[in-house]
Amino acid sequence: MSDRLNINKTYKLYIGGKFPRTESGRAYTIEDSKGNTLCHMSRASRKDFREAIVACQSAIKGWANRTAFNRSQILYRIAEMLEGRKAQFVDELISTGATKGSATKEVELSIDRLVYFAGWADKYTQVFGSVNPVATSHFNFSTPESMGLIAIMAPDEHPLLGLVSNLAPCIVGGNTCVILASEVNPFIAISFAEVLNSSDVPGGVVNILTGFKSELYKHFGTHMNVNAIICCADNKDQIINMQENAALNVKRFILRNKVNWMSDAGQDPYFIMDTQEIKTAWHPIGI
Template identity: 50%
Template sequence: MAGKIPIAKTYKLFIDGAFPRSESGRTFSVNNSEGELIANVSQASRKDFREAVRAARSAQSPWASRTAYNRGQILYRVAEMLESRKPEFLELLKSIGVNNRVATREIEDSIQRLVWYAGWSDKYSQLLGSVNPVSGPYFNFTVPEPTGVVGIIAPTEPAMLGFISRIAPAIVSGNTVVVVSEAQSSLTSVTIAEVLVTSDVPAGVVNILTGDQTDLLPWMVGHLDVNAVDISGISPKTDLTHLEEVASNVKRVVSRSVDEESLELISDFLEMKTVWHPIGR
């Protein structure tokens, strides 16, 4: 058809289930492997981060109080939705320079990983929790509870698998997350957001800020309402002295390799609560 107008997608942030532009109005450009412009992407500011944390906080308690089974089903649903959008992700990964074979593998692994974590939703607490012997007329239980709001610096490479690998172990147990996604990886992150909104993931459980991690990291570690930070995707250019600020409210700091897939990764974002319960007669 002659004169067809190209319709390019606007890549925006993902906060509280909606796709707003950055409050700052800033954008950054993402080029393909040939150096041509693919997209202008919203660049999140500290105020966008503040809004994202607010959304994550209000979503956290309802998300954690869903049944483990339900959270597992929703994660599984995300995998289903990814499955049906494989070609789109393949194109996207190829455009940022991943070759066909590697990209196909990465998408497959991402889906498998989601299903793997979905299966854990109603099993991790049996393995991590315990009934403890005590010398007194008490039942003594230790039960895992979600840490709360988790700030994640997503790995830039592999873009898709890195993102999925970091959010899945956090949200499966009832945490909510604010993810900072940089540079080329921001395209897949925003596209995953489109998958999340159609997968019954409640608004605010996953919030995605595309932008510069050096801008946002100081606000993330300093924010008193963020309970843990995952710096798996931190880049060498980022000033690590900021991390000292996690002491302000004793945040958990987590850093993992993208290749890992284990129960331990779920327990990174869990707090152990021990309860003494009198034995009645």
């Protein structure tokens, strides 16, 4: 036994490419299956959510204007970084009660899923876009374009894979996002933020908060800057409230609380299309 003191990580939030503490100064405790304290997490407040939205908003233009090829490279880079830290994530998942087998599978699937969506970056516009026959002398195109700012409520189960499977299709399409991490095992999301931070993902494109869904769901619905909500949570009242408030600025509401993230159903090009808008352009011919 070494008499050295452990240096434990302080888990903070991830906003605008930085790791700030919650402005509220609050924390909550995460325990393992035996009731031992695993770590303390920042309990994000309404104001942290607002700060994240501000960071997210300022990143939209730069991110949407990146070439598809560049976004693809960056997603692939995240996968590379995660591959290099596989062992750490397996250990972290085991500490939450997963078996070694399922933990390894979850990390590997997460990496593969990032590569999968990286591959879609320069293809989805071709697959889902169209050239439309029209009666006048025009070329008529319909192409998917990013919606803007997406608020994601990540699933509680599979804290890494669930996060990655929702985040990747969102940002590969040029959106930026604010994510409320798994409430049960949030610290893995913050470790993943370190991966994002070293993967050339511009600050503000992905912002990760930890805290209580019950405290933050209202602001998901009411914040006028949010263009779509991806909800992986189960609470009916919260879902209804978010859907109702979404009407304020006609947010899109996407419910993904029945997806089995460990299966093939967890990777789907239609996940990209969930946060895309089809825009049509008329271009005159022969002038």
